[in-house]
Amino acid sequence: VVKRPLPSKRLRRIVRHLSRICATPSRASARSYTSRQRNREKNMSSNLKNEKAAAEAKDIEVNVDAVGVENPLSTGKFVDRAFQLNYWDPEDNIFYAKEGEAIANRNLICSIPNLFLGFAIWLMWSATVVVIQEAYDASKAACVAAGDTAVDCPTYHFSGWIKPGDNYKAILYTIPAIAGLAGGVMRCVNTFMIPISGGRVTVVCTTVALLIPCIWAAAILKSKDASFTQLVICAALTGVGGGAFSSSMNNISLFFPKRKQGLALGLNAGFGNLGVPMSQLLIGPICGYAAFGGSAAGADTWGGNAGAFYTVLCAIAICMAACGMSNMPATTHELVSVANCVFKWLWLHAIGMLATGVATGVLIATSVSVTSAFDAPSDSIGRVIMLVIVAVIVVHALIWYCVPPQVKTKVVDQSVIFSNKHNYVMTYLYIMTFGSFIGFSGAFPKLLKDLFGYLPDGTVNPDAPNVLYYAWIGPAVGSLIRPVGGYMSDKFGGALVTQVHTVIQTFASVACGILCWQARERLNDGKENLDLFPPFVFMFVVLFYCTGVGNGSTFRMIAIIFEKHEAAGVLGWSSAIASFGAYIIPALFGVAIKQKSPQTVMYFMAAYYFSCIGMNHWYYLRKGCEKPC
Secondary structure (H helix, E strand, C coil): CCCCCCCCHHHHHHHHHHHHHHHCCCHHHHHHHHHHHHHHHHHHHHHHHHHHHHHHHHHHHHHHHHCCCCCCCCCCCCCCCCCCCCCCCCCCHHHHHHHHHHHHHHHHHHHHHHHHHHHHHHCCHHHHHHHHHHHHHHHHHHHHHCCCCCCCCCCCCCCCCCCCCCCHHHHHCHHHHHHHHHHHHHHHHHCCHHHHHCHHHHHHHHHHHHHHHHHHHHHHCCCCCCCHHHHHHHHHHCHHHHHHHHHHHHHHHCCCCHHHHHHHHHHHHHHHHCHHHHHHHHHHHHCCCCCCCCCCCECCECCCHHHHHHHHHHHHHHHHHHHHCCCCCCCCCCCCCHHHHHHHHHHHHHHHHHHHHHHHHHHHHCCCCCCCCCCCHHHHHHHHHHHHHHHHHHHHHHHHHHCCHHHHHHHHHHHHHHHCHHHHHHHHHHHHHHHHHHHHHHHHHHHHHHHHCECCCCCECCCCCCHHHCCCHHHHHHHHCHHHHHHHHHHHCHHHHHHHHHHHHHHHHHHHHHHHHHHHHHHHCCCCCHHHHHHHHHHHHHHHHHHHHHHHHHHHHHHHHCCHHHHHHHHHHHHHHHCCHHHHHHHHHHHHHHCCCCHHHHHHHHHHHHHHHHHHHHHHHCCCCCCCC
């Protein structure tokens, strides 16, 4: 055996170096190769995506008629004959083109009138109290002219509730206020109804529940001696219409693919909110003649016509929902039967009604007809805040301890939002937008009447405009501009849009306060104030415009700030709390009118809006903020 000498270490290093040079390209050439490879892969990926999209479009176009119908009993133009859908996946393009889109559109068409009536009946008291007050003023003047000074002579005297010397104008704010309080409570409950009762049963039962206060109010207001206590209870029962928003939006979102949810939810919410201005526009004329027969309650007023009118519309909407709406399949919602769905709806509805009943009972127990403990302005304001706190605590306690097991799981899952401080910040901001919109909607018609409907001596001004011909404009603008707020937020950012319009809203509130003060001062000086009516209405329309845009922009902010599993819970909770604005603002105006200083409410709201400017800037707009959006 011949032993060959091993190569030296230096020689071995040279060989390894030459091997690497031959086998590996230079760094520059490697980068060039990598870049070329990436571009090639990118082009191939793009081509594959285009080919796949074209193939999917071709499949939808060519094969859609060959695909079997998944829901044969639910594809009718007007009627769904199935208890539940068999299959539902709106992101499945072939299925959605074949039958899903028609089913979704039919449900949207049936949902809108029901939500529209929910808002209309919830806020009908904003116009009804104006009709009541006008009937009282006219009949009281007739009684005085006839020499009859008895407290029960005028129409709608409410002598069992209102004592001699009480401010009739101020106490009437109680009716729309209690409706607003009930609406906030019911919105907390309605958030959980769709999964256990189904969309069809929930919408039908909600509108059926609205029939009760409508029929009752129609019966009560036929008499000049109508009971104020019964009217307060009727107003509380209409709160189910305010709560319908949560369940309706939850239901409709399930029917549409993500690319179409924005439009569908915008149509549902936008047309639903239009129920508010419709009530304010139509109730005055409807109550001015015998539209449903019978005799006038007094002073050519048929006060019960509003309830009768909505009873007819509710009957039509119930038929539409019962025939045309659908329940999600068993894979989405585990529903047993129609009877079981109705039972669970009644279960949750009873929780909301119990909480509303507690709040209404506290309201009646602390009213001027029972006690004088809250006569002072500070005590009256404390009573307003106390009622909201009582309602919120009671309804949340009942939801936590008394809901069905299916709902309890969801409640526990959603409770995670209460450990996130941005939940409270966004709720604070959403009260500024939706809370202001719904609160001013409830108070604006009567505020116009109180400020501009009387002469300096307190008698009715015969030259005063019919306030119901103008009060609807602001809520209409706020409802219609809401989608624009969402569009502006997509383009410029939700925080910036919110900030700009909150600044405008603050100045508009101050301007409305100054005009309120001037209107009252002129009456105190023995002068008329009708020349202030146009600028006052204009500034309030600006205020409604800002709240409408803010509704859209804050919704967009929530979707960006929170994770998907948290956003739904935050939207539900913040909108429920903001709904209490429908109680707080009319109630505060009731206190202020009694003290003859309605401008105080507007200045208070301006201060609150100013705090929202700072909060929005700090958390969402400034450079280096926590959650830019």
